Amino acid sequence: MKSTSMQWTLRIIVFALFVVSALAKMFPIWAFEKQLVDLGIASWCSAPYFARLLLGVELAIGIAILQPHYLKRIVIPSTILLLVVFCIHLSIEMVKHGAMNGNCGCFGQLIPMTPLEAFLKNVATIGLLIWLYKITTEKEMKHRFSLLLLIWSLSSLLIFALFPFCPCAAEETPEVAAIEEPSTSPETAPMAEIDTTTEKASGAEQVETVAVDPGPAAVTSAFSKLAIVNGKKANIDQGKAIVCFFAPGCDHCQETAKELAKMAKQKDFPPIYIFFMDEEPEKIPEFIKQAGRNFPYRILDIPTFWTTMGPEGETPGVYYLWNGNVRKTFLGINERAFNATELKSAIAKPGK
Numbered sequence: 001m002k003s004t005s006m007q008w009t010l011r012i013i014v015f016a017l018f019v020v021s022a023l024a025k026m027f028p029i030w031a032f033e034k035q036l037v038d039l040g041i042a043s044w045c046s047a048p049y050f051a052r053l054l055l056g057v058e059l060a061i062g063i064a065i066l067q068p069h070y071l072k073r074i075v076i077p078s079t080i081l082l083l084v085v086f087c088i089h090l091s092i093e094m095v096k097h098g099a100m101n102g103n104c105g106c107f108g109q110l111i112p113m114t115p116l117e118a119f120l121k122n123v124a125t126i127g128l129l130i131w132l133y134k135i136t137t138e139k140e141m142k143h144r145f146s147l148l149l150l151i152w153s154l155s156s157l158l159i160f161a162l163f164p165f166c167p168c169a170a171e172e173t174p175e176v177a178a179i180e181e182p183s184t185s186p187e188t189a190p191m192a193e194i195d196t197t198t199e200k201a202s203g204a205e206q207v208e209t210v211a212v213d214p215g216p217a218a219v220t221s222a223f224s225k226l227a228i229v230n231g232k233k234a235n236i237d238q239g240k241a242i243v244c245f246f247a248p249g250c251d252h253c254q255e256t257a258k259e260l261a262k263m264a265k266q267k268d269f270p271p272i273y274i275f276f277m278d279e280e281p282e283k284i285p286e287f288i289k290q291a292g293r294n295f296p297y298r299i300l301d302i303p304t305f306w307t308t309m310g311p312e313g314e315t316p317g318v319y320y321l322w323n324g325n326v327r328k329t330f331l332g333i334n335e336r337a338f339n340a341t342e343l344k345s346a347i348a349k350p351g352k
Contacts, residue, residue, distance in 0.1 A: 003135050010132040011065050014079070017125060018062035022055050024108035028279060029055075029163050030302045035105045038311055044303035048165045056156025057082075060148075063155065069147050072138045080129050083122045090119040166301075215239070215351030219324040222308060227273055228298055237324035240270035240347065244295075245309055245317035248276055248283035253316040256330075256338045257291035260318075263340060264293060270320070270347065273297070277305040277315070320346050 025032040032055070033047040042050040061082070064075045090104060099116035103109075106118045113121070223243050227234040236243060242260065246253035260272055274297035276284055281299055288295060300308070309317055314332030320343060321327065328346035330338040 007132065007135055010128050010135075013128060014065045014125065014132070015062045018058050018065070021107055022058035022062065024110035025051075025055055025058075025105070026159070026163065027108065027110070030277075030279060031109055032105065033302070034306055037306070044307060045168045047303075048167075052159045052163065053156055055159050056152055059155040059159070060152035063151050064148055067147070067151075068139060068141065069143045070145060072133060072136050073143075074145070074148065076129055076133045076136070080126055080133075083126050083129075087119055087122050087126075090115045090122070094119070213351045215322045216325045217323065221321055221324040221326065223273075223275075223319070223321070224324065226275065226298060226300065226304070226308065234273060234296065236271075236273055236321060239323065241321045242270050242272040242343075243319045243321060244272065244274045245305065245313065245315060246274055246276055246287070247279055247315050248287050249280040250315050252333050252337075254287055254290055256316040256318060257287065257293075257295070259338065259340050261291050261293035261295075263343070271296075275300050275305065275308070278302055318343070322351060 029051060033042075033044075033051045036042045036047045036050050036054075037044055061075070061079050065071070065079070086106075093102075093104070094115045097115070099119075100114045102114065103112040104115050104118040106113050106121065218237060221237050221243075224233075224235075224237045227236045227243075244253075244257070244260070246257065257274070263269055264272055272293075272295050274295045276287075276297055276299045278299050278301050284297070284299070288297075306313055312331065314336075316330070316332075316338060318330040318338050319326050319328070327349070328343060330336055330343070
């Protein structure tokens with residue numbers, strides 16, 4: 001009787017670990033897709049498929065551990081093997097990037113875990129599974145492998161149904177979203193000099209030349225091809241500009257937008273352009289309202305959003321450009337988080 005109670009206790013613990021892990025990765029599922037792309041496991045075109053199939057596996061394992069068919073011969077050994085593969089992957093990541101750096105994504109964004117914490121969690125789970133294997137006795141019954149396939153198939157189909165996506169969206173031309181012109185935010189164009197006139201006491205006029213820093217040599221930035229305002233291309237590579245990458249539902253992004261809105265009230269502050277990730281786009285009007293300023297913006301599909309930012313991209317992302325040259329970058333909420341003082345300092349620096 002005690003052995004049976006212990007078996008069910010261990011099975012329920014393993015069930016909870018895998019189901020919670022799968023559910024945590026679903027919200028938001030794009031974060032799991034991005035992790036697969038960053039690891040080189042998939043491209044943005046194949047990541048939606050891989051993500052949903054892998055989540056189906058996790059969910060299926062959690063369910064399969066509660067049923068009797070091939071529990072000891074297939075379910076427990078394959079689960080241990082999967083965790084061993086995860087441990088090897090985490091060991092490689094710890095060697096490359098450090099044991100305490102980053103979020104392994106084992107529980108998505110819900111419960112951030114460092115690679116070391118995830119490694120220890122997996123080792124502990126392997127220990128529980130070995131214990132479960134030793135105390136489990138399979139019943140004399142007709143085992144059905146087809147039931148295991150059915151559990152995985154239905155789990156995967158459920159996730160595909162809950163999170164539909166457009167196939168190969170990364171290879172398509174993104175649609176242009178409605179964008180509003182900023183109310184006040186004049187663009188600073190590079191100029192060699194400006195003529196001003198002053199009047200002498202005698203009444204004669206004198207032309208005074210004031211040198212203006214033309215900035216660095218003009219280049220084409222990675223953002224310029226996406227900068228569309230009201231169906232027309234915005235010249236973000238001409239003069240100074242601030243380019244932001246925000247998620248509509250991101251609190252940190254909204255706080256950054258509020259700070260930028262305050263800074264934009266200053267004379268000759270560079271124009272601000274926002275690229276929103278196509279997640280919860282219905283929140284954009286409220287985002288703009290809370291920021292307190294009508295920023296020009298465009299909605300990018302998730303693959304385009306992240307590929308434009310590059311592998312190191314994090315939200316909120318803020319880039320200060322001068323003639324297309326990226327002069328200052330702010331990413332995420334940690335060491336490289338947005339800092340208004342640092343941005344002001346970067347804008348004030350000479351171009352050469």
